[in-house]
Amino acid sequence: MDDLTTEQRHVNMSHIQSKNTKPEMIVRKYLFSKGFRYRVNDKRYPGHPDIVLPKYKTVIFINGCFWHQHPNCKYASIPKTNKEYWIPKLQKNVERDKLNYKKLSKLGWNVIVIWECELKKMDNIKVLQQTLYKICGK
Numbered sequence: 362m363d364d365l366t367t368e369q370r371h372v373n374m375s376h377i378q379s380k381n382t383k384p385e386m387i388v389r390k391y392l393f394s395k396g397f398r399y400r401v402n403d404k405r406y407p408g409h410p411d412i413v414l415p416k417y418k419t420v421i422f423i424n425g426c427f428w429h430q431h432p433n434c435k436y437a438s439i440p441k442t443n444k445e446y447w448i449p450k451l452q453k454n455v456e457r458d459k460l461n462y463k464k465l466s467k468l469g470w471n472v473i474v475i476w477e478c479e480l481k482k483m484d485n486i487k488v489l490q491q492t493l494y495k496i497c498g499k
């Protein structure tokens with residue numbers, strides 16, 4: 362029997378979610394430590410980028426490998442069952458991504474995509490440093 366009240370469950374859930382292990386948090390913390398200031402969850406832009414750096418006219422997407430189909434990534438493999446459901450669904454995501462990146466580029470934004478698996482690695486500092494370089498050339 363699960364005797365947690367809804368309230369308690371909510372507290373537990375928010376505790377779990379507030380752990381700073383979320384991929385976006387790794388990137389945000391890193392950028393913040395380097396003195397960058399950014400906006401998050403800004404819905405004004407195509408595709409709703411995870412991080413917006415207005416000063417550098419840069420947007421960052423932190424993409425889940427499965428949902429956004431990271432090419433040649435082991436986390437992006439399509440489930441063997443229900444392929445006729447998954448393939449068009451995932452393909453649609455990829456097409457939508459491409460279209461959003463194109464729209465953003467046309468509006469003059471520098472678009473950076475970081476894959477979740479790159480952040481899970483122990484040496485994720487490399488991808489963070491590369492990101493920094495893409496933002497400001499340093």
Ligand SMILES: [Zn+2]
Binds near residue numbers: 437
């Ligand atoms: Zn991946």
